[in-house]
Amino acid sequence: MKVDLLDTLRHQNPIVFNISNFVTVQDVANGLNALGASPIMSEEVAEAEEMVGLSSAVCLNLGAFTQTQVEQIRKVGEVANQQHKPLVIDPVAVGAVAYRKMIANNLLTHFHPDVIRGNAGEIAALADVDWQAKGIDAGEGTGDLVAIAQACAQKLKCVVILSGPTDVITDGTRVVKVMNGTPLFQVHVGSGDMLSSIVAAFCAVEADYFEAAQTACLVFAAIGERVAQATPNLGAGSFSVQLMDGLQLTTTAQINAIAAYQ
Numbered sequence: 447m448k449v450d451l452l453d454t455l456r457h458q459n460p461i462v463f464n465i466s467n468f469v470t471v472q473d474v475a476n477g478l479n480a481l482g483a484s485p486i487m488s489e490e491v492a493e494a495e496e497m498v499g500l501s502s503a504v505c506l507n508l509g510a511f512t513q514t515q516v517e518q519i520r521k522v523g524e525v526a527n528q529q530h531k532p533l534v535i536d537p538v539a540v541g542a543v544a545y546r547k548m549i550a551n552n553l554l555t556h557f558h559p560d561v562i563r564g565n566a567g568e569i570a571a572l573a574d575v576d577w578q579a580k581g582i583d584a585g586e587g588t589g590d591l592v593a594i595a596q597a598c599a600q601k602l603k604c605v606v607i608l609s610g611p612t613d614v615i616t617d618g619t620r621v622v623k624v625m626n627g628t629p630l631f632q633v634h635v636g637s638g639d640m641l642s643s644i645v646a647a648f649c650a651v652e653a654d655y656f657e658a659a660q661t662a663c664l665v666f667a668a669i670g671e672r673v674a675q676a677t678p679n680l681g682a683g684s685f686s687v688q689l690m691d692g693l694q695l696t697t698t699a700q701i702n703a704i705a706a707y708q
């Protein structure tokens with residue numbers, strides 16, 4: 447695990463271009479900025495080529511789109527592939543809404559993502575595995591999470607992160623699990639969106655996207671865990687504020703001290 451990539455990220459301050467959703471866009475921008483990357487957002491298809499051109503990685507969040515925005519997402523994904531910029535997809539709620547799954551599958555015929563980051567309900571849907579997703583949340587299922595993540599990675603030929611109490615990161619063959627975290631992530635809408643954009647930031651500084659993805663998961667989950675441990679009875683509001691502080695102030699040494707992965 448290359449935890450030192452966090453220092454590289456903070457040194458390089460890579461520009462990460464995000465198509466976010468209107469619910470969590472500020473969390474995503476501030477989370478990236480606090481960690482040490484440089485966020486930029488856009489809703490205009492006409493500037494797709496320039497936006498991708500100035501960025502070192504792209505994160506496309508499928509959280510809440512209009513048909514016009516789907517056109518923009520498709521264009522940006524195509525341009526990211528053409529310009530060989532790392533591309534991360536967050537397939538929000540594709541396990542709960544058939545229309546979203548149809549749109550996501552269609553988009554994936556137009557461009558190739560380097561990493562897909564979703565919860566169990568989302569990754570199971572993309573892998574065509576039976577699962578009861580609940581809105582934007584993972585929901586319930588009985589399948590083997592490692593097998594589901596591997597099936598999704600093999601089908602879509604990319605790195606897959608299946609996040610949750612344990613994050614599963616796989617390239618279809620190799621598997622790493624990150625056990626750090628805190629249940630407080632679940633009471634803050636946007637934790638997953640922040641993680642996806644942070645994965646893109648690590649892909650900007652590490653060309654091995656399997657390495658970048660697992661480091662991003664460890665850094666984000668460990669920072670959340672430290673924040674939760676630092677204050678007893680922490681609630682949802684204070685957690686989100688302290689998470690921003692943690693993203694800015696936590697050192698690689700502090701992350702290494704609690705890192706739990708295999």
Ligand SMILES: Nc1ncnc2c1ncn2[C@@H]1O[C@H](COP(=O)(O)OP(=O)(O)OP(=O)(O)O)[C@@H](O)[C@H]1O
Binds near residue numbers: 566631632663
């Ligand atoms: N019960 C838990 N215990 C520890 N960590 C958790 C738990 N649930 C989620 N996490 C962590 O929360 C972060 C976000 O992952 P999650 O799977 O909740 O995303 P998501 O469902 O897409 O969230 P969002 O609702 O924000 O879109 C990850 O770093 C993950 O490790």
Ligand SMILES: Cc1ncsc1CCO
Binds near residue numbers: 467469538582636639
């Ligand atoms: C609540 C919600 N609805 C659409 S996107 C979103 C934020 C989680 O991605």
Ligand SMILES: [Mg+2]
Binds near residue numbers: 538539565582638639
């Ligand atoms: Mg999500």
